[in-house]
Amino acid sequence: MTFQLIETHSLEDIQSQGQLYLHPETGAQVLWLKNDDTNRAFTISFNTPPYSDNGITHIIEHSVLNGSKKYPTKEPFVELLKGSLNTFVNAMTFSDKTIYPVASTNQKDFSNLMGVYLDAVFQPNFYDNDLILAQEGWHYHLEKAEDDLIYKGVVFNEMKGATASPEQQLYNHMMRMLYPDTFYQYESGGLPSAITDLTQAEFIDYHRKHYHPSNSLTIIYGDLDIDQALAQLGEYFDGKGKGQVVDLQIPIQKPAVRDLKDSYSLAQGDDPTNKDYLALVWHTGLTTNSLEGTALEVINKLLMGHNEAPLKKALLEADIAADVWGEVNDFGYPTGYAIVAKHTDAEKQAQFKQIVFDSLQEVLVQGLDKDQIEAALNRLTFVLKEEAISESSPRGVIAGMKVLSSWQYQGNPYQNLEFTPILDELRTKAANGYLEDLIREKLVNNDYLAQITLVAEPGKSDKHEEKVLADLQAYKAQLDSDQVQAMVDKTQALIERQEASDTPEDLATIPMLTRQDLKADLDLEAVKVSAFGIKGKAYNADLFTSGIDYLQLFIDISDLPNSAYPHLGLLAALMGRIPTQSHSETDLQTLMDLHTGGLAAGINIYEVPGQEPKTYFVIKGKALEASLDQMVDLMKEIFLESQWTAQKDILQRIQAMISSFQNRINYGANALVMNRALAQYKASMFLNEQVSGIDFYNFLKASRDALKADQGESLTSELQALADQLANPDRLSLFYVGQADRLDTIKAKVATSFKDLASQAMGPAVTHPTGQVQNEAFVTAQDVNYVGLSTPALADLTYAGKVYVLGTILRLDYLWNNVRVKGGAYGAGFRHVRTGNIEFASYRDPNIDKTLATYLNTPAYIDNLALTDQDLLKYIIGTLSSMDQPLSAYDKGVKALSLYLTGQGVDSLKTYKEEVLAVQEADLKGLADSFRQALASYSKVVIGNKTQIQAEADQFDQIYDLF
Template identity: 30%
Template sequence: MSSNTTYGVLQSWELPDFRGTGTLYRHLKSGAQVFHLANDDPENMFAFSFATLPEDSTGVAHILEHTVLCGSREFPLKDPFLQLLKGSVNTFLNAMTYPDKTVYPAASPVRQDLFNMMKVYGDAVFHPLLKPEFFRQEGHRLQFTPQGDLEITGIVYNEMKGNYSSPDSIAAEKCYQSLFPDTLYRHDSGGDPAVIPELTFEEFEEFHRRYYHPSNARIILYGDIPAEEYLEFLDREFLGAFQESTTFLVQDEQPRWEAPRVFETTYPVEPQEDLSRRSSVTLNWLLFPVTETRRLLAASILTEILLGNSGAPLTKALIDSGLGQDVSPVFGLETDLREAVFSVGLRGTDTDQAQAIEELTLSTLRDLARKGFEPELVEGALRRVEFHHREQKSGPSGMRVMNRVLRSWMYGGSPAAGLRFSEDLEALRDRLSRDPRFFEAMIEELLLDNTHRSTVIVRPDPDQTRREEEALREELARRRDSLIEAEEEQIRRETADLERLQTEPDDPRAVETVPFLSLEDVPREIRRTPFLLEPLGSGASLYRHNEATRGILYLDLAFDFGRLSPREEALLNLLGGAFTETGLPGLSFDQFNRQVNLKTGGISVYVSNQTHLKDLSRVRRLFMVRLKVLDRAWQEGAELLKRLLGEIDFSDSARLVQILEEMLQEMLGGVVPAGNYFAGLRALRGLNGLLAAEEEINGISQLLHLRRMVQEDPDALGRELLALALRLMDPARVNVNITGSKPLADELSRWLPSLLETLRSRREAFSREGGLEEEVFLGEGDVPGVILPPGTAPGREYLLASAGVSYVAAALRGVSFGEPLAAAQDVVAHLLRTGLLWEKIRMQGGAYGAFAQSRTAEGVFSFASYRDPHCARTIRAYQESLRELAREEVSPGVLDLAKVSMLGRELRPLTPREAGFMNFRRRLLGVDDELRQMTRDQVRAVSPGEIRQVAELLGENFSEASLAVLGGKAALKELRRDETLPGRTGEFVLTELGL
């Protein structure tokens, strides 16, 4: 069928920023609209998008997003999405629920893989089975506990219980909801756990019927696959079966307020003596429709001017005030709603400071509007935004296009409106040349004169968890007591029906309907990255990656270091956080940040620890300093970096205290949302020296260190940081990487010796002053690196926080890199997380996620769950999954799918920046191309028998697994009652996090 007679072309645009042409089509029969951005990118992407407008907080849109992927007309499986995960080479595959839309995107560098995913996703959204059993699995259900009590569970229900345990998530929801009390945005599209159980299956079905129709669809296509192929496929497979419909709800506009309003809400926290400075206060303004894309660009640059870094004028005023410890978790410009929202405020404050924070914010804005901005500040923000747009970032480019397209298209604007950045920026610069006070006028119009403003106060409530759990228990007990025999039998029957559906294997004939790539479709050879290696003298080496990087030059400095004292280990994270944030002699931190914005695309500093693959006993520890700069301004940026390294200074004690408090607040807000990461590191730290170091720098230990450091003398702390920085930055122990165009890379390489000489002189001067008493121990031998001892860990640890759900981690000894079964262990991890763990812990257990990770470089294997209603059951599921994998031989077909997915990662297109830096790191860790090819060949050769051997080995080792659980008091009681829990024996050591 010709697309010329099936589709009408509504409009076409040349889009030079994305090296292509955008065309908007309308499917004549169904009314579906399709936007295709055609360019030369081989990483193609599609997205099915629907306006989904919730009328309550039952989470119907969110539950539907999960459930449409649980089987469809053509793919009648329990979980076709899981089948795709098992054997696709996708670079993105997921679905997302927004406050007013639901999106199903996928990307792949392989044409057939992309169409395979499109066929499964299209059938899922337009023809889902929507079985009642899967509504109960994904949404909510009543079931009986082993003790005979009633409980509520469900994947989305448990996911949102976790969301409602995070103060940052609560603040984010309340801030935008507060501004839209008369529209659908007052509801939580993700679902409020207190309201989710009110959703009926009939309402759920009706929501799909109303919104998941092609007439309500906005389909985005991106990449080098011709539009004709896409359009014929869409018509043949999906759209041709539908007639146009107009049964959709339309969003109401929010009437503007005549005066600002104040809202207050709470978040749960564990009872403790001191709850001071645990609140957040955020001011929020409703601005204008996001379809006004040029205005939106101007607002984004104004946001960068006001808030773009710690030295930006509004950010600095708030932090310097001492009214709070860090900026609000809701900060900046929100553009994923129909109208833009601007938010600013503080966390780590008290509720009685709300008026002072509000007055300070408004008075600062008034001063800025009256006095005006310095031209250098405005130019720096313009360059920063331009840099972010120009830079080729990691991840599919099509996803960034999707976000820009939907921002306008979903609300009646042009799909191409957000894709003309250069044109819009040029128009803005022209406007600024004619109206130098343009941004000051924006402040007055959008913020000072805008009475549609909310102040949202989020405070801790130590009784909230107990109160809510008690109310839920009483309600469930009341319902339990009121059940008649027929109702009780219905609950038990529904539970049994769901369990039977979950545990029965899919019909092999249905599995065969899912399209997959074959192992032969995946290249046998690795992708190689050309580079040049040159000596810099004094032990330093230069790696050159001459690549076309769209006018950007990248410089990476990797300083080797080794074993440190416990105190120095604790300081490493602070050193990275403070390195560019404390200013220089004669240059305050805000002035320095302004220079960074004006002259660079950013300077970042952090610590990297990796096992050296030529000697697994050694850890290569690198202090990384990274610069990115526009080609035309590389000398300015490079000289600024030289000044930073040559004059690094931590003597601004007041600023150091601010940085400490900001870092502490960031970690306090991040622990519960990322509980699987923190519990996982905690379980691993006793098994390996590198992992112990990682936990000290980035885990719960770092949180405890920061809590102590905020009480210390900042002057003494600053001197320690300076001594540590200069010890680590030894020019005789540095490797340098340059990625960029050859002519400019040549110039930068000729400049490098002056940078190293500056650093050498600074260290020598500091040494003469007695600041460098000893060198950092690096160890001995041909292989660089140091031997780090494992940390001390209890084997069983409970991290107590006010979390409505748990995060359960287990870590055990595994196979090491270079051993015969190393590749098989990597495949085992993939098989578990896309098979048994998904089924046992997500589908049957109700957790949002479950993971397995093989770290052969460290000789360990680990498990973790995410937003999990169970603890003991999950730990048993880890062990049972290994036993099942050892007992039931994996079929060659399933094993080949795992290999396709794993080996297909090599197909992901890399930006020149990514390729250069990845190759640089590999070389430092002893990973040459021969080793990479050998590893790839080993994965391809893994046999079912080797899978069984690894599963048996890990199953035996599970008896000594270290366990770490992050959760609330109820889960702790569950664990303490269970005396037959697998893993290490003994009591759970309790660590109270005060969260």
Template identity: 35%
Template sequence: MTFKIGKTYFGFNLVDEYEIKEIQSIARIFEHEKSGAQLLHLENNDDNKVFSIGFRTPPSDSTGVPHIIEHSVLSGSKKYKTKEPFMDMLKGSLQTFINAMTFADKTIYPIASRNEKDFFNLMDVYLDAVFYPSIYEKPEIFMQEGWHHELFENEDDIEYKGVVYNEMKGAYSSPEAILEENISKSLYPDTCYRYSSGGNPDVIPELSYEAFLAFHKKFYHPSNSYIYLYGNGDIQKQLKFIDENYLSKFDKIEVDSHIHPQKPFTSRNEIVDYYPISSDENEENRTYLSLNFVLGEKTDSETYLMSNILSQLLIESQAAPLKKALIDAGIGEDIFPIITDGVQLGFGIVAKNTSLDKKEEFEKIVFDTLNKLVKEGIDKKLIQACINIIEYNLREAENFATKGLIYNIQSLDSWLYDSSPTTHLQYDETINKIRATIDNGYFENFIEEKIINNLHSSIVIIEPKKGLGEEKIEKTKEKLADYKKSLTEKDIEKLIAQNEKLKTIQLSDDTEETKATIPKLSISDVEPKALIIPQEIIKDENYTILYHDIFTSKIAYVDFYFDISMIDEELIPYTNVLAWILGKMDTESMTYSELSNEIYVNTGGINFNVNAYGKNKNSEVFHPKFIISGKAIGNNIAKLLELTNTLITESKLEDKKRVKELLQQLKSRIEMIIFDMGHSVASVRVGSYFSPIMRYMDKINGLDFYWFLSDILENFDENCEEIMSNLDEVYKKIFNINNLIVSFTGDKEDFAIVKDNLKVVTKELNKEEIKNKEFNFSEEKLNEGILSAGNVQYVSKGYNFKKLGYNYNGSMIVLATILNGDYLHNRIRARGGAYGAGISFDSAGHVITYSYRDPNLKETIEAYDNMADYIKNLSLDDSDLTTFIIGTISRLDPALTPHMKGQIATVRYISNISQGEVQKTRDEVLNTKLEDIRALSPILEDTMKQDYLCVLGNEHKIRENKEVFNNIVKLKK
């Protein structure tokens, strides 16, 4: 259909229409005349359709009200009356994405689905949730999702409970989160960015129910909304639906949500804050120093791209001169950038694991290095390489499978601030303009103006403090004790009654009447056939080529999977050390800086990884692989292979100082993600007690690997000869042509280039026969409580059901959907206050549970142990079971990038999983009956009875429950 600018379509006036070649879309900008809502439509051929509605939500304090509302509006609405329509859709939709996100100044509610009926269902649930939530009639929603005083017995102490409260306690366990909050405070002290929109756990309990409702009433109006539609859907049908069912019910109003920028400083600001460490941790060299600068407005396309290019140029690239200068001077063990979220772009240079007495030297080296770059000029090849990195990220939508969501977030980076919503989607002209300035001093001038001579800057210092965690716990206890003393007997009775009512609601099932309000799909809406990923198998004398003929927008993806089963057990962790340092060391012909530039000028990057893949249905056999992944376009494919060969044959692993620096950075990066990925850390660790493959995974990227790194760094100087020798031995052994798998994803023309040039890599490879080394494994119930300075727990239990005589069936995935969506969610998240909980089953026999940012410990273990009884007595009608089956199919059919498809097909080949078996699992899911689910209860009972558990959590909580554990160990040894 042809649209006309200025014409109205179902209440939406078309303001503008134009093509965006960069994302192969037609952009249409609409304004809803009656309600004032703005809408961006991106029409293209993508069948993974995206809808999102967002609101400008600047906070005026750190109570986390935008975040709590984000959670709460999805807990029932006028039309959808169940306790949590969001969870109902999550467990019974074909969605490829469903979530909600709170940013520093906005809140968005995106969904995606390939199925049109499902897409409209999800859109309806979300629109009803944001405009007509049940929060006004049900204060219990605020209590559950935000915070409340918990008390059930007169003699008990009062506690704070709430999902967001505990989520943010977990977030504030990370010193980086504390650092980021302080950077925003330091740069924008007079704006909304001085507050935590997610909520500071010390402040969250100051939020009243009345202020919570007032925030929603003020900001959640169509006049303050940003609606987004993407994909190949019927736009007229979509506009009609949104207008008739929602926007036509509202009149345009003035919403005071304008975001004011910070006025420039006349001198640098300074902030000092503290983060907690455990009582037995060393405080020495644990300080964070950060120099921060406001670069300009986010709506400016050049500044927007330059903030990311600058991150690469100065810090992230292996050739980055500022990072090199700081590391060489011993200023911190790791240097990384931070870019702030908001109307103004803030750029931070962070030194981690340093000391306060290095503050002046840190500042001096930063400015001396930058002044030298301005005076002498920046390496042109480095600039080109960094521009290429950012361009690949833009063209691949950051490698995120639901790319329409990435475009939504990028659109809001200008749209939210009253600029065009497509400013940052139309990047070609800006990239080309920046690239054309490489030789005329643009980059040097930018650094001089935006950093060196910029007084709108700050220095933030975050220091470790022993006892800070305990101090906060005691302060909270005192505050709550004083509060309890202030209550009368009637007040306490009322509080207990409120908690009893909340508990009853949390543990009760929705009525049939309320469940009937949730839109449902039928089995006929599901594609019965599993996705077939094209894969041609070409056998060579010693190796195998897997060719995946998939459209990739002319980007060729080449992955090398090297068999590393010949590595001695004590050297296994060194394979991941090698994966980290390759490409960051000198080669025979290039310094590591020159190598980095050469890679990114010619390719989209070459990355290294270590993984282990289980043999289909066999928990005792697995295939460890060292993986090299590269990508390039057209004529540069041959260069990609040439550089791959250089890396695996010419890397010089001799520079001890450089290796030590890289290992310190690796340890730092692992520490940064431990609290974000605590559930994964605990899950892998518990699996390592009873599973050979999971023991191997723990050695290469779990806690065992983290402790290995800590150990070798502690005595690196004394043992460096042995460490370097081990590293060299691994490097010389693993690049062997025998059992090599080369996986290619792309088109025929590019595959021909790979085949013609593959010998550039294969001719140099080691050809010695691979003799598999035995991986010594014995089951060991370590049952560890891992002590950290964090404020929450990550609780995991598991075992292998095949060892107990049970067999795998696709119905187990449906069981996981039921437990995740109902039982574990209700008891551990809604009732227990954890941010999340789940269970997984796999064909090798592993069943593993986890909780995420969990205030509890014993209660969570008890919930796991009672799963079997719940399933044994499960009552579901056909409609409910169908809902869970459809939700399971959405897990089997996630959104995938072209490269992901090639990787999945390759892993299936390695694990010997046929298309027939993939289809069989899908058939078993689709044909699951209630009796099949109930029949799985003995598996839950028997695996949980084995009592294999691991908890990563707060040191006091673990010590209070020490009888649960066989071993109590420190996270940071």
């Protein structure tokens, strides 16, 4: 064996044994987290500090997955997505490292994934093909000599979207200000202005130096054949000799207060008043000190965790900003703590800083509340223990990242997997003033501090984009005809590569499962239904939950009109976040953290074809079995005693919700456009739009304005009236995830708690409308777009195996190649829903019209499908993978309940899987006319760049400003 076992270590918190192996020749180390988890995971990491803002580490991360020596297809990564039973396949660039994780519950599939990834990182094809850098990074794009010259590239456009976010700009400034003489000053993802400086020679040289076994760390996780896994690693480690190990332990700089003032872009014409950002950020330590890092998380919760927390309260009462928050930042090796004020006036920087330091001094004088400390620690313990048993996320990938956060810096690889000793030590020390001492040392007396002001500037991005385009045309004008033709030739060569199909020989190199490896088995049990209360039901998912009760109160709202839903959405968001008749917000939060793993409320909407949506106001909680009584009492309190007339508290919460939604626009607008387009055809999605979409966002802004103008009485009266209307035992049902022998106990406790509610006759069920069918665009300051399209329902496109498989093909072949690879967008998606509607959406997309044309050309693509048996099998495997992801007990219960309430039943999943396994090419091609019919009528919704939207204004019935 080329690897030597050098130590073993018991890891009780994650029920694993750590086995550390050394590869003597290269010095590379491999950690196996041995346990009985069949969701196996592999992660290889490389120390990859950037040397500029050119995004080299990020672009390499993309590019190694574009073909390798053993697997020479254009994109083995995509082939794995198409034809693997993976539970996780990705790659991630951090500030100082790049990681490549995969996971699968199938041992054969896991080995296949591991082999393809190892070849990708160590033997990529881009050494001999500069078109890979051109596609994934950047290139001069010139299809014809007379065209305008532009930049294109997947990462280039991804980062145009990412760096448009003011929060991302703040984060980058924090690292630049705190660590200006280190590689942490650079944006590892790349700044668009610097990405275009990256050359092929730099690209190859960086990979050669940094992608060596000596500079790697590997984590293998789960129930697997370790000898086989090490043999796969040995194939790439043996014979490589000693390489350079890149040291990430930077020297910490001398403390100094640093000030920076910069600007971020609003859309042209937007009002910049009170839209600035302020931030204070301290260097606080190193990631290798887990005790300090955990303590700072607790401190942040105590100081800034809710609106009555002392520091947050002081800032809000001084009206410093619409929203304020604290964040513990893991920058890499160093860590920081930041306090951020969003939507404020730059002139308040001095006042902001003064309030922060005065409040911290006051905390030190008064001391932290012991009950609040214990509550925060209890909540953190619950979160960590629940995470350790949850199967919904690939535990091996998460564990790998936790290991690397210390191991990468020559720290103890196990420290972040052993949370119980850290929490025990923290409890002991906190009782003796440790947290106050940290506040004093890390914040109050720490002059290693940066102050950042980010001023809103309307039209900044448009002016920058105009200059970039003008500079490109000026550059082109300086070129002679041969140089221009060379650009055209390279552009055409790239297009030819993008349009070319992989050869059968190349595709055959990608390892695949066989039909014999596939099963239609179902790991999901139906919910059990019994009577509860007056007219309600008790739904039980009988599952082992490691002693945790998951309880939801379902309140029927089927008789409430559409106009009530924005208020219902706000009502849900406020529950547990404002004072009650019995407790202040602080005391309420303390009790919830002491006794539960969290309480929340929301609106659940279930669709049954041919019927009105089933709608519920849902109050959710989770707690250890011993804390059931306290949890139900708290659920009752936030339901029946919340102070709906507390206008100041409601305003503060609404402003934070608006801030959170604006982050969704920056990072998840693809889902927003997809859902809004579908809302024009589906009543259930129109309701969803009222409680969580753009309509709800507009309602929040109007409510904020009314409250700020002292005109909030109508709002609070409506909230109180709705809360009173919901407090009706005739409406009440419950849903419990946990073992059935506790159900009677659960039902008895809930019945006792709500026995005094007065029964009221409910009205008839309401018929809900759909949204108005129209083409809409929403303007932002981003330089990229999110392009959505949806169609009316069509019976031929309801849930069926053939539509599932076609969806996989569209996502991973047609849209991937046309919207991402050729179009330059970061991503594109397709979804079909049970009623037969189809949806498309793109993400960080430089185009609008071209992307819409791609969506509309889908039927022609289906007409021309020509799949080999192997191609078809690959897509069947990929479809089954997406249908069969591991789930935690709680998530299994939620899924089973949804299937019951939508009239499908869990057996429908087995039917769909059997249909997927039986799909033939003719079934897929037969859907072309259905898609053609569906796409004959559609609505489109775009969120994006103002200039581009205005240039295509004739495509839209309405254009709105979003901010």
